[in-house]
Amino acid sequence: MPPLKITLAHGSGARSMHQLIDDVFLRKLGNPILEELADGATLDYRGKIVFSTDSFVVHPLFFPGADIGKLAVCGTVNDLVMAGGEPQYLSLAFIIEEGLKFAILEKIVDSVASAARYAGVAVVTGDIKVVENGACDKVFINTSGVGRLARRLSLESVRPGDKVIVSGDIGRHGLAVLAKRKELGLDFNIKSDCAALNKVLVPILKKTSGIRFMRDPTRGGLAVTLNEISAASGLGITIEEKEIPVSRNVEAAAELLGIDPLYIANEGRAVLVVAATDAMEVLALLRKHELTGKASIIGEISMRHKGMVVLNTRAGGWRIIEMPSGEQLPRIC
């Protein structure tokens, strides 16, 4: 029978840690490379690889549509894709608070396993640390990822006239997490958009040639991602409010809370900057896939208002979408 709770001994390098690795991690995530339990995984590569890392501290651990385990896989898979990579291998490092229920850890690792299967990536190396009660908030996860470069993308290739595409409706992840926080007692009936985008985006990256740059609008939402693109490219971005996909539930919840959906984190969305001549083709390919069925051309790169993001409102006016100075919702990823 497995123990009921995680103890400091599970992070000790000793017998109980080996048992935890065997009983939970190898059983759920096993593959020939991971099973070597070497200090590092050996992988075979020719050419350029992409390498990325992300830590996940989301609170609460479980929320509608996903949990910290799925998030940890999707987050790093998506970061690799955004960098033009085809994700293949992940590392998985847990920091666990002593006293965590074993069943919760199992559920999280199950989630990691099923998200990794869906994304077609293998967990090939890992680490477990257990800290005393009070020294962390239940579980933090870091995943790093390695993949083959499918296409070199860069902000330097962005040109005036390029179209800006968002791959789906925005604002779901942040609100799904927020609604689940016990102290708030809200229920918006919104599921996180958390998803691995590699199976949609990598084939499109390979098939088309017009994608200049991609970034996932996570912390700070679409507003931060667009501001990063305009600041780094030195160009302006004009977006049309009416083209930005937002579900009715998200619109209602955001209004209630006084939060702009543009600033809410997403975990299964991408912003693509695409050459104008290829934008319709990329859009059509995106719309064929369930995860990106609501993709939309929301605006374009321009020579005007350089370094700034301007929104043309539904009402016919316009406003500047500012870089926020802080996050409204902490611990959403």
Added chain:
Amino acid sequence: MPPLKITLAHGSGARSMHQLIDDVFLRKLGNPILEELADGATLDYRGKIVFSTDSFVVHPLFFPGADIGKLAVCGTVNDLVMAGGEPQYLSLAFIIEEGLKFAILEKIVDSVASAARYAGVAVVTGDIKVVENGACDKVFINTSGVGRLARRLSLESVRPGDKVIVSGDIGRHGLAVLAKRKELGLDFNIKSDCAALNKVLVPILKKTSGIRFMRDPTRGGLAVTLNEISAASGLGITIEEKEIPVSRNVEAAAELLGIDPLYIANEGRAVLVVAATDAMEVLALLRKHELTGKASIIGEISMRHKGMVVLNTRAGGWRIIEMPSGEQLPRIC
């Protein structure tokens, strides 16, 4: 003027996070790949690569001989080396507790930078998360690493008669950390052995052919590492107490605390299993370098007492070195 303390806004993806990245991380760790600030770093490889990850939760953050920043670099560099790799690139992911003094973060990043310079590795991608006061213990760091495979090592190649070498005196890291814990008020005058071993070990790996396997005796110390080797190889290990290098200070402190130095964590030591014919050559090469000047052949792999580690004592007796069931000292790495 930089802010005095880290706030949640520093982890928000917004302006203050960008400023933190520019002012601290890029300034101290900058290189062309990191400066792209892409979602992932693009690296060029032909052939086999090694990939490893480790989280660091050491408490306290600063201790004699090192700190969490140096440890985070050395730990992952050493893991890559143990897997037969030549470390080249690191990811760096911080989880920071809100309220951390900015000066402390700067000091840690300085340490990361100087340890990376010493080891000849570049930090090429990273992540920052800030959690609320109380949700973590000041700072946790994850580093993952990528390097070229220098030599494929494996436990399967270990043979009876192979020699077991430890690269230096043991027990310093765990005791240095322990002594620094405020509540204990101890002072053993022991410095952590924390060090990156790649500049010593990779050239030896390339120059000689007799090294079968390497592992760094971190959590659980030499006892756990030797037990892992004997369990996984199915062979026995006999070690000689008189050949195991232990400094006088460590011996005294361990005796005072009733801890066996064999079970204390090290962060700059390696256990090498080497073909008998090559052991003297490897030992001589190790002894030329400051970091491994006290290397010693401590025993050998045998067909007897399979799966077990036996210590021949100074007094002429023997005892079994058991796999411990838990760690005596939590949060030492």
